[in-house]
Amino acid sequence: MRKRPAAADPPTLTTDALAALNRSGLSRRDFVKGAGVLIVGFSVARASRILASGPAAAQNLGVSGDQLDSWIAIGDDGRVTAYTGKCELGQGLYTAQTQLIAEELAVPFDHVTLIQCDTALTPDQGTTSGSQSHPANFNTSNLAQAGATAREALLRLAAERLQVPVEQLTVEDGVISVRTDPSRSVGYGALVGGKKFSLQLDSGAKRKHPSEWRVLGKAVPRSEIPALVAGRFEFVHNVRVPGMLHGRVVRPPVVGATLVSVDERSVGDLPGLVKVVVKNDFVGVVAEKPWQAIQAARKLACKWSSGVGLPSHGDFHEQLRHQSPTRDTLVVDSKDVDETLARAASVVSATYRYPYQMHGSVGSSCAVADVQGRKATIWSATQAVHPLRQTAAMILGVSPQEVRIIFKMGSGCYGFNGADTVSYDAALLSQAVGRAVRVQLTRRDEMAWENYGYAYVIDQRVGVDTQRRILAWDHEAWYPTLGSRPRSGTPGNVVTGFLAGFKPAVFTPRMPAPDPRGAYSNRSNAAPSYVAGCVGGRCGGTGTVKSERVLTHNARSPFFTGPLRSPSRLQNTFAHESVMDEVAAQVGADPVAFRLDHLSDARLIEVLKAVAQKANWDTRPSPRQGIARSGVATGRGIACVLYEGDNGYCALATQVEVDQDTGAVAVKRLVAGLDCGPISNPDGLRNQIEGGTLQGMSRALLEEVTWDEEKVTSVDWQTYASLPLGFEVPEMETILINRAEVEAMGAGETTITLAAAAIGNAIFDATGARIREVPFTRERVKEALASRAAQSSGG
C-alpha cells in the first residue's frame, strides 16, 4: 500500500530546514520558482521512535509538516543535497556518510553534497562520539532510509514513465533503465523535471543489501584530504568574520582559586586593547590583534584567593580507594563470589592503576563567536551542536532559539576536549564587546584545565581450580569524576561555565550499590570478557565464568573529567586483560589458549584466533624460558575485548623489546584485528585502527597528568609527553573481518582499548616482570625488573 509521490504541495519542513534548503545548492529562487526537486523530509527523533515500534506503526508515519527537520533533496540536475547531524572529526565520517547516501540513492559519490552539523540546518542527532556515529546513520532510519525512500519513489515514477513494472527496472548512477532493454532509460533529473515532490520517510523502503554495494564498502578517498594537505582547509581556527577581534582568557593560577580583584590599569597603556572582561571568576581580554590580546592577558594583574589544595600525586590511587561517599554500581553479582574464591585451588589478586590522561589536541581549542544583542552565532568544533546551543544560551542569558552553532572542524579531539569551553569563552567575550571575537587557548590553558580522562584503581581477584579453569572473578574499581560534557543543561561541567558561575552536574552518592536489574549491559567494559554476565537469569557476557561480581565506585575528582577515547573501557580492559595473563602464567597456560578456554562468544573467538594466527603466535606459557637478567629481552603479548559489550570485537597482538638496563620499551610489531560488522570504507577503517592503536601505545608508555600541592604541572609537551613522528614506529598490520549480514558497530575506539594490556603482557613475556601501573615509564619498568630480581633471589 505505497503512496505515489505527490507532485503537488511544496514540502512542509520546519522553518529552519526550509531556510537551509534555500541556502544550500538549491537556491531559494530555484526552489520556489522554476526548477524541480524531489525531497524526502523526515524527523530524526520521531522517525526512529516509530521505526523502533515496528512496521505497523511506521505505516502511519504521517509526520505533520512542522515536525520535519531534515531532508535529502534531488534536484532536476540529478544532484543530491543532504543534511546530517553527525560531523567530521577527522575520522572520515563526512566521506562515509556521503558514501551511504550515494549508495542508497544509486548515484555517483561526487553527486552528493552533505551539509554537516549546524543547529539552524541539521537534525539533532545528539553528540558525535563513542564510536556510535556509524551505527547511528547506518542502522537507524534517518539518512539511509531517506535515501532508500527516494530511490524507490524515483523507480515508481520511472515505471510510470517507461510503462513497465518496477520489478523490471534497474538503477545505476542516477539512471533508471529497463533490465531487458537498457536503451529504454530515464535519469533522475528528467524524472524530477520541473516538478516538486514532497515525500515522507518510508520505513518500508528497502535498503540495499551489502552484496549490491557499489560505493559503500569501497576505500573511497576522504573528501577533505586534498584541501588539508594543501593548507586550504577551513578549520574553526581559520574562521574569520568581518570586524572580528581577538580574545584571550586568564584562568586562575591554581585549582579552586577565586577572583579577588582585577587591576585594569595594569594593561591601560597596551595598544589595541579593547576591553577587560570579568564575570564572576571568568576573566578575559579582547584586543584588535592576537598578539595584543596575548600580551594583555599576560600582563593583566589579577588577585586570586589561594586554591583548595590538591591530594598528593604520589599516593593518589590509595586515597581514591578510601574516598567517601561514592556512587556505587554493581554491573553483575552472582552472590557467590566470596565462597567460590574461598574454595578455589588458587587465587590471583592484583591491583592495577591508571593515571589521568589528556585529550591533548595538537591545536589548542578555538572558537569564534558573534553576539549581537540577544542573537548569537558561534563557530565551534564541538561534538554536540544542539546541546551547545542550549548551554551557550544559558551562559549568555539569551533564549536558545537566538543561538546558532555552526560546526567547523577543529584539531582531532579523541573525546571531549576544550571545544565547548572555548566556545563559552568566545561567547562571553563577544557579548561583552558586541563584536565578533575569536579565542584560541594557550597550550597551558588547554592542558591545565581540560576535562581529563579518568584515573582508576582496580582490584582483581580471580580464582582457579586444579583443572586450569577459572571459577570466579571479582572486580572492584574506583574512579573520580567531575563535570563532563555539558549536555543540554550544565555549562558548569567545563571550566569556563564553572568560572562564570555555573555548577558542575550534581554528584549523587549511592552506597551500597543496588542489585543489578534489567538486561546485562557492559557499556563501560567493567566486566571482563571471560564472565558470563548473568542478570535476572539471562546471560549477556562473552565468557563462561559464572561466579562473577563487578562493583564500581565513582568518587569525586579534584579536576574536571570527561570522556577520552575509550573512556573507562580502556582502563577496565587494561586490568582484565593483564590479570587474565597473570592467571594464565600462574597455571602455566598459553595466554591465547587460556583465553579461548574461557570465551563463549564466537565472534570474539574468531577475531582473537585470526590475530594470533597473523602474528605467528608462539604457543607456550609466559614468561619465556631462560630470560637473561640484563640486555634486551623480547616478548609477545595479546589482549581482546568486545568493546562496550556490544560495539566491536577486537584483538591485538604485540611484540616488544625491553632494554633491561634502561627500562626502555620499544614496540616492534602490532597486529590488530577488528570485526565491526559491514565495513563501509576499509581504508578509512584501517586508518582509524592504526591511529587508535598507536595512540593507545603512547598512552600506555608515556602519558600521565601530574600536579603539585595546588595546580596541574602537565602544561606543555615537555611536561606531558606524546610519541612524536620521530619515534620508531612499529610494524603494523590490521585484519578486518567484514560481515555483511549483521548490524554495523563502532570502530574508532576499539583497538586503543587493548594497547596497554597487550604491551604490558608482552613486557611480562619478555622479562617476567609485571607492570600494573600505566604509563610504563622507564622508571616503572626498572622498578618492576628490580622487584623481579628480589623475588627470585628471595624465593
Place this chain on the structure above:
Amino acid sequence: MSAITLTVNSRSHTLDVDLTTPLLYVLSDDLELRGPKFGCGLAQCGACTVIAGGRAIRSCVTPVGTMDAADIITLEGLGTAEKPHPIQRAFIDEQATQCGFCLSGVILTAKALLDENPKATDKQMRQAMSTVLCRCFAHVRMLRAIKRYAREAGV
C-alpha cells in the same frame, strides 16, 4: 608598529606590525593563511612550521621582525588541492592524515630535510621529526607518504 615587507609564497606583502609579533600571527591573521597553525606557541609541536631560507622553522617563536629578508613558504605555498606538490600528492595517495591539523609540521619538516639531503637516512628523518607531533597518530601513513615522496622525487 613598524612597516615590514615579507615575501610569502613568492608574493611580497608590506605590513604595519609590532615587530616582536611572532611570524605565525602575521601569517594566519594578517595574511589569513590557513597552512601554519597555532598548536603550542612553544616550539614543541610543529603545527606552525614554515620553510624560510630552505629550513623548517617554527613561526610561533620567530619574531616577524627577523624575517624581512627571508623567503617564506607555507604549506599552501607548495601546491593546491587540484595541483598538489609531489609531497602533498604522496600524502593524498597514502591518505596519510586524520584531522590534518599537524600537517604543516609533518610535511614541511620532512620536505626541508629531503630538499637538503635527498638521501636522508631513517635515523636522520627520525631526528628531524623528534618534536613533530600528530595526536591522531597517523604516523604509519605519514612516514609511508614521506618515503614515497623521497623515492619518487629521487628518480
